[in-house]
Amino acid sequence: MKKRxxxxxxxxxxxxxxxxxxxxxxxxxxxxxxxxxxxxxxDSPYHLVFAYPEFYPQTDDARATVQDALNxxxxxxxxxxxxxxxxxxxxxxxxLQLMISGGDALDVIPVYYTQxxxxxxxxxxxxxxxxxETPEGQAIIEQLGEANAYVGQMGxxxxxxxxxxxxxxxxxxxxxxxxxxxxxxxxxxxxEKNGDEYTGKVYDWSVxxxxxxxxxEAHPEMTPLYLQGSASPARRFxxxxxxxxxxxxxxxxxxxxxxxxxxxxxxxxxxxxxxRLAEWYDAGYIYKDAATDTQGTAAMMKAGNTFSYTSxxxxxxxxxxxxxxxxxxxxxxxxKDIEGGYSTTNVSFFDTGIATNTLDPEMSFKFISALxxxxxVMNLWQNGIEGVHYQVLDDxxxxxxxxxxxxxxxYHQNTGWMMGNQFIxxxxxxxxxxADYWNLLQTHNTWAQYSPAYGFMWxxxxxxxxxxxCNSALSQFRPALETGSVGVxxxxxxxxxxxxxxxxxxxxxIMTEKQAQLDAWIAENGxxxxxxxxxxxxxxxxxxxxxx
Amino acid sequence: MKEKWNSPYQLLSNGIMIIWTIxxxxxxxxxxxxxxxxxQVLVANGYSFWPxxxxxxxxxxxxxxxxxxxxxxxxxxxxxxxxxxxxxFLAALMAYPLATRHLPxxxxxxxxxxFTMLFNGGIVPSYIMWSNTLHIKDTLWAQLCxxxxxxxxxVMMIRTYFQNSIPEALYEAAEIDGASQFRIFKDMVIPLGxxxxxxxxxxxxxxxxxxxxNGLYFITRAKEWYNxxxxxxxxxxxxxxxxQSSDANMxxxxxxxxxxxxQMAIAFVAILPIMLIFPYFQKYYTKGIAxxxxxx
Numbered sequence: 111m112k113k114r115x116x117x118x119x120x121x122x123x124x125x126x127x128x129x130x131x132x133x134x135x136x137x138x139x140x141x142x143x144x145x146x147x148x149x150x151x152x153d154s155p156y157h158l159v160f161a162y163p164e165f166y167p168q169t170d171d172a173r174a175t176v177q178d179a180l181n182x183x184x185x186x187x188x189x190x191x192x193x194x195x196x197x198x199x200x201x202x203x204x205x206l207q208l209m210i211s212g213g214d215a216l217d218v219i220p221v222y223y224t225q226x227x228x229x230x231x232x233x234x235x236x237x238x239x240x241x242x243e244t245p246e247g248q249a250i251i252e253q254l255g256e257a258n259a260y261v262g263q264m265g266x267x268x269x270x271x272x273x274x275x276x277x278x279x280x281x282x283x284x285x286x287x288x289x290x291x292x293x294x295x296x297x298x299x300x301x302e303k304n305g306d307e308y309t310g311k312v313y314d315w316s317v318x319x320x321x322x323x324x325x326x327e328a329h330p331e332m333t334p335l336y337l338q339g340s341a342s343p344a345r346r347f348x349x350x351x352x353x354x355x356x357x358x359x360x361x362x363x364x365x366x367x368x369x370x371x372x373x374x375x376x377x378x379x380x381x382x383x384x385x386r387l388a389e390w391y392d393a394g395y396i397y398k399d400a401a402t403d404t405q406g407t408a409a410m411m412k413a414g415n416t417f418s419y420t421s422x423x424x425x426x427x428x429x430x431x432x433x434x435x436x437x438x439x440x441x442x443x444x445x446k447d448i449e450g451g452y453s454t455t456n457v458s459f460f461d462t463g464i465a466t467n468t469l470d471p472e473m474s475f476k477f478i479s480a481l482x483x484x485x486x487v488m489n490l491w492q493n494g495i496e497g498v499h500y501q502v503l504d505d506x507x508x509x510x511x512x513x514x515x516x517x518x519x520x521y522h523q524n525t526g527w528m529m530g531n532q533f534i535x536x537x538x539x540x541x542x543x544x545a546d547y548w549n550l551l552q553t554h555n556t557w558a559q560y561s562p563a564y565g566f567m568w569x570x571x572x573x574x575x576x577x578x579x580c581n582s583a584l585s586q587f588r589p590a591l592e593t594g595s596v597g598v599x600x601x602x603x604x605x606x607x608x609x610x611x612x613x614x615x616x617x618x619x620i621m622t623e624k625q626a627q628l629d630a631w632i633a634e635n636g637x638x639x640x641x642x643x644x645x646x647x648x649x650x651x652x653x654x655x656x657x658x
Numbered sequence: 659m660k661e662k663w664n665s666p667y668q669l670l671s672n673g674i675m676i677i678w679t680i681x682x683x684x685x686x687x688x689x690x691x692x693x694x695x696x697x698q699v700l701v702a703n704g705y706s707f708w709p710x711x712x713x714x715x716x717x718x719x720x721x722x723x724x725x726x727x728x729x730x731x732x733x734x735x736x737x738x739x740x741x742x743x744x745x746x747f748l749a750a751l752m753a754y755p756l757a758t759r760h761l762p763x764x765x766x767x768x769x770x771x772x773f774t775m776l777f778n779g780g781i782v783p784s785y786i787m788w789s790n791t792l793h794i795k796d797t798l799w800a801q802l803c804x805x806x807x808x809x810x811x812x813v814m815m816i817r818t819y820f821q822n823s824i825p826e827a828l829y830e831a832a833e834i835d836g837a838s839q840f841r842i843f844k845d846m847v848i849p850l851g852x853x854x855x856x857x858x859x860x861x862x863x864x865x866x867x868x869x870x871x872n873g874l875y876f877i878t879r880a881k882e883w884y885n886x887x888x889x890x891x892x893x894x895x896x897x898x899x900x901x902q903s904s905d906a907n908m909x910x911x912x913x914x915x916x917x918x919x920x921q922m923a924i925a926f927v928a929i930l931p932i933m934l935i936f937p938y939f940q941k942y943y944t945k946g947i948a949x950x951x952x953x954x
Binding site: 165170195197198199200201205208209211212213214404405406409410412413414415 | 697698701702781782785786789790795874875878879881882892895896897899918
């Protein structure tokens, strides 16, 4: 009996292996791609609408040329004809929602992690789990790793693949170089031009207090620190696993392995952070209109009366910062070395998924797979046509063709950090990066400790009302709290009002549900552990937090 | 007899009006001044009525960036002129029959007009209707048709004027003289109704000129049909969105967007035509509103 079962299994295994083998070989030789929904060939390709946000202005003609060039490659290879649909950066989420409910032609779309719940709720997004066993799905897993590939999952729906980027958020201050030189910071803290790679050197925020005091004394007309009410600097000062929305978090700083969902705004960690800012504000270190200001860091730095601002820092950060700030800058890591961890929120920030408007999800999936695995596709979409829009330099990086630069280019998306896998495309040489840059970014990720809840995404579909109420409570109090504008005297009472408003909005419901889902997830998957490689790396250079 | 200029009543009312006028004019002055302030000064010192350093850099930028802004400006003008004419034509055609007392079923028709003032289909159904059934997406019609082409409110105003400010006897006289309905409409109602038509035309023109929602919802691919307001809206929204993000990549993208000064300059250029045209329509304005709607 046993023998027969074994024989049967072996036969089955062999047949399926043969089937798989022949399927692959057919796909490779054949002139047609067959899916459940249709049959496509080079003569009748699948017409696919690819929506993506465009952050930099492109020339329409150039975009059309690139689209043609992409199709020249796509049609014979994949039997897909791509139509670009660039959306405005600010309104792409609303646009997509309208287009999905309106039934417009739409296939591959960007998914912002906070939007996933509503897209799934309105049945607007295709669950990609069924396609993961295909060669295309396996190829994505090979690129991203098993854990990252499945991170964009909610309530059993795989809504998107995360963009390949640096996911660790270590950060600190970006400061004006000339003032640092003048006041001796450069020498004292060993600051270097373009020195933005993390080497384990991280300073306590009390050091920043001393620096601000020195700046204030030497240049009374200057604002030592620019903050902006609408852009929360919280992640620079304290780190939580935000569990997607900050309502109910894991208090990372208090206990690294904690699996208890707590209210972020009642923790000592949070209170300490806002109190520090309030002290700075009272001392005149923070821009006095910070709570309501909307000008942004680049404008303030350009104006020349701001010394520093808080930012996430990664290799290559300073070159970008200098370009937008119009002055030379130094970066310094502040906070605690354990900050900046790997959490579901960080990794799944920007995802690429399929809208349910698609006429053939399988073909759409093939295109997504191409974005993650085929350098030709990624290079064409991101950088344009080689020799027309960009050239490959001797060191293997890419740059604009002669005569073009950042001010007059016709095509250069520069959004590989948002959709697709930029690690397979050329490194863009903006002055500081070499061909090894993608490795450097990936190395940056190995600084991270993993949140025990990494991989867990809570299903928030039934809590949209509570989330909206909590969000509005937060946006009412946060700008004043997180810019220090309430003053030390006002911290306690403002925190109290914030928490009252949050609980009135249903925070407790959210936290209870989150905890229940998290417990179930842990019971099934076990807590995520930081890979040994990361622990070794952290241990090898950790000096503790420097206080001078 | 004319009242003396320095009578207490004249002084008081003029005083109030002068203050009122200043309050209305000053923001426009500030807008203009900030558009000719040098960018660095603008960011460092904020807006001021007399900037430390002047610069026409923002306007130079608009001219240089050429095609997009100038074209959007052209779209704005075209849409406003076409839209206003169509709007007035449709509204008058609708209002005239409703103003005739002996029209059968007039109340039911009035109800249909009135109903749309209270209820509408909502964004998503309207969107589906316009884009999937009528296929106006990414065409010039997207700027013209939705929401603005006919307004129930304007129809009611015009109807009231036709009914109350043009004496009933005139209609009867015309009919007795053998004029057809179309003749009465063309040669009598339109010329006599000029004040209200011009007034409502100004309203319609203003809403066409200021509208940005149509472009936002219905123009995603063919950005060449963006009007000035769409362009301005997109710039401001993008800046806000990008500068709010803590992501370093996004902050870098924010730097590529034109600065405050340019936005001010576009805003100023955008309101300029309205400011220039408005005084010419003012005389009709008082007549149309005071004699038409309110009295009726």
